[in-house]
Amino acid sequence: MSNTTPEPAAPPSDRTRVRRYHWLARYDRETINDIIDAGIVCHVGYVFDGHPYVTPTNHWRIDDHVYWHGSSASRMLRAQSQGIPVCFSVTHLDGIVLARSAFNHNINFRSVMAFGKAELVPADEIESVLEVFTNRIAPGLWDHARKPEPKEWKATKVIRLRLDEVSAKVRTGPPIDDEADYQLDHWAGVIPLHTVLGPVEPDPKLRPGTPTPDFIQNFKLWKDR
Amino acid sequence: MSNTTPEPAAPPSDRTRVRRYHWLARYDRETINDIIDAGIVCHVGYVFDGHPYVTPTNHWRIDDHVYWHGSSASRMLRAQSQGIPVCFSVTHLDGIVLARSAFNHNINFRSVMAFGKAELVPADEIESVLEVFTNRIAPGLWDHARKPEPKEWKATKVIRLRLDEVSAKVRTGPPIDDEADYQLDHWAGVIPLHTVLGPVEPDPKLRPGTPTPDFIQNFKLWKDR
Numbered sequence: 443m444s445n446t447t448p449e450p451a452a453p454p455s456d457r458t459r460v461r462r463y464h465w466l467a468r469y470d471r472e473t474i475n476d477i478i479d480a481g482i483v484c485h486v487g488y489v490f491d492g493h494p495y496v497t498p499t500n501h502w503r504i505d506d507h508v509y510w511h512g513s514s515a516s517r518m519l520r521a522q523s524q525g526i527p528v529c530f531s532v533t534h535l536d537g538i539v540l541a542r543s544a545f546n547h548n549i550n551f552r553s554v555m556a557f558g559k560a561e562l563v564p565a566d567e568i569e570s571v572l573e574v575f576t577n578r579i580a581p582g583l584w585d586h587a588r589k590p591e592p593k594e595w596k597a598t599k600v601i602r603l604r605l606d607e608v609s610a611k612v613r614t615g616p617p618i619d620d621e622a623d624y625q626l627d628h629w630a631g632v633i634p635l636h637t638v639l640g641p642v643e644p645d646p647k648l649r650p651g652t653p654t655p656d657f658i659q660n661f662k663l664w665k666d667r
Numbered sequence: 668m669s670n671t672t673p674e675p676a677a678p679p680s681d682r683t684r685v686r687r688y689h690w691l692a693r694y695d696r697e698t699i700n701d702i703i704d705a706g707i708v709c710h711v712g713y714v715f716d717g718h719p720y721v722t723p724t725n726h727w728r729i730d731d732h733v734y735w736h737g738s739s740a741s742r743m744l745r746a747q748s749q750g751i752p753v754c755f756s757v758t759h760l761d762g763i764v765l766a767r768s769a770f771n772h773n774i775n776f777r778s779v780m781a782f783g784k785a786e787l788v789p790a791d792e793i794e795s796v797l798e799v800f801t802n803r804i805a806p807g808l809w810d811h812a813r814k815p816e817p818k819e820w821k822a823t824k825v826i827r828l829r830l831d832e833v834s835a836k837v838r839t840g841p842p843i844d845d846e847a848d849y850q851l852d853h854w855a856g857v858i859p860l861h862t863v864l865g866p867v868e869p870d871p872k873l874r875p876g877t878p879t880p881d882f883i884q885n886f887k888l889w890k891d892r
Contacts, residue, residue: 457718462741482774483760485710487721493682496712496721498758498778516687533723537707538867540883543813544801545823549707553723576769580858588768589851598770612716616870629880630870633805635888639763645841647849648856655854658765660678661859 457557458609467609477552477610478503478532480665482579486510487529488560490521501532502575503605508556509563509571511600519599522560530556530603541617542628548617550632557609563600571600579666582657599664637663670708680784683834693835702758702779703728707804711735711783712754715746726757727800728830733781734788734796736825744824745783751762754827755781761807762860766842767853773842781833788825796825803889816844827888 449558453459453469460467468474478484484501487494497518499510503660508530520526536548563571576584590598642658678684678694685692693699703709709726712719723741724735733755737744747753762775788796801809815823842855867883 462738481760483758483776485712485721485723485756485758487710487712487719487754489714489717489719490712493752493782494712494714494754495783496710496754496756497782498710498756498776500774503778515686529712529719529721531710531721531723533708533710535862537868538804540808543814543815543819544797544809545815545819547801547804547808547812549725551708551723555721557718572769576772579763579772580765582876583765583772584769587766588770588851589846590768590770593767594770615870616868619872623813624872625874626813627874627877629877630873630885631883632868632870633883633886634865634868636863636865637760638861640861643762643841643857643859645855645857647841647844648854649852650852652852652854653691658854658856658858661858666714 445637453609455481455607458555458610460611463611465546466611466613468612473612474554474605474608474610475503477534477554478508480552481532481534482664484508484510485531487531488518488522488526490517494576499652501625502578504571504574506605507602509575509600509602510603511572511575511598512567514597516599519601522601523562523599525559525561528560528603530557535635536614538633539617540630540633542626546617547621548612548613549613552610552612554608554610556603556605558607560601562604563602568595568598568600580657580661581653586655586657639663678834679801680832683780683832685834688836688838690787691836691838692781693837698837699779699830699833699835700728701732702759702777704779705759706759707889709733709735710756712749712756713743713751716744727803729799732827733830734800734825734827736797736800736823739822739824741824744826747826748787750784750786750826753783753785753828760860761839763858764842765855765857765858767844771842771844773838775778775838775840777835777837779833779835781828783828785826785828788827793820794825794827801870802848805882805886807880808880809880811880864888865873
């Protein structure tokens with residue numbers, strides 16, 4: 443993530459034009475893709491019976507589409523299969539920004555918001571996009587585990603959203619205080635936050651002697667790949 | 668977070684009854700509060716002009732309400748001030764669960780979803796609830812920084828949601844494979860993920876000799892308090 447994009451491109455629509463803290467807006471596709479690819483959890487909003495729903499789910503990106511998947515019986519996926527409007531949101535919390543004044547406390551973050559109509563991925567494309575997803579979780583994982591059987595494929599739906607109306611918002615760096623407040627003796631600064639890996643926990647039911655594959659030994663977080 | 672709640676209470680409504688992986692559902696208030704309090708970023712869904720919006724924002728909880736705040740000019744907050752339905756969602760990613768079969772890969776997570784009508788917090792209550800929020804960010808922070816001035820109070824709206832219709836979902840532990848797959852030689856296990864603090868970054872514009880307050884020196888993440 444860079445905060446130095448020289449000139450943000452124009453927002454793709456009025457809906458994606460960032461209004462609050464608009465100087466944090468980023469509309470270039472590289473920044474947007476980096477934020478999407480740096481994590482595997484998104485929040486998808488949709489309207490069902492007139493009410494808002496927000497569902498956390500895993501996402502992945504292929505070119506100009508983001509994807510998520512789930513059970514064919516899922517109420518969310520059945521609704522989205524009909525092509526309803528969705529809001530796709532990815533957020534990374536990078537730090538707590540403490541200012542000299544309460545009003546200027548802030549957080550450092552990277553976020554993406556995309557709007558559009560959900561689309562059911564045709565059955566004959568599911569295998570290739572789920573292979574991408576699985577290898578995004580851990581490179582090589584798709585060929586390692588037992589592949590889905592017909593009834594498992596049948597139980598799986600994949601939804602995608604084309605990244606047409608999309609914007610990002612990025613805050614980095616120290617607090618910004620009102621000019622007069624810089625004379626105060628209050629402490630100010632940033633407490634950075636990071637996601638890290640813990641020690642791998644092999645399944646207690648592993649067959650004795652099962653080797654640890656390279657993609658586990660060399661596992662890296664998405665942001666570090 | 669405990670995964671050993673003996674008997675989950677009944678879901679408070681049909682809308683909060685967890686359908687997918689329903690055996691992961693938790694309806695007891697202690698589990699729900701723990702998940703909400705373990706982080707400071709939520710995603711709030713609402714409907715505007717018939718379309719779904721999902722906004723990441725900071726949240727805090729006081730008893731049976733969750734709160735978020737923002738600019739008085741914010742489109743989201745102005746809409747929510749009218750008492751529209753919202754969906755409040757908090758999600759923590761705890762690990763990647765790799766199974767012997769692609770179909771059974773999973774993630775370990777804790778999430779909360781709450782439904783209800785947003786409510787504008789009356790102006791005369793804003794100071795007390797923002798004090799709670801600020802001290803949740805870092806205990807003692809409210810009394811440390813310059814307090815808001817009248818124009819800053821005027822620029823701030825606080826929204827709350829009563830936790831009436833709320834449920835949690837918690838997955839922990841190793842993968843669960845189909846019985847036959849335990850005979851396979853594939854590796855399976857969990858890659859845990861954690862949020863950690865980085866080294867504190869004092870504002871480069873700090874006045875020389877400004878002492879580092881205790882709440883910075885002893886800062887702990889919300890999950891560790």
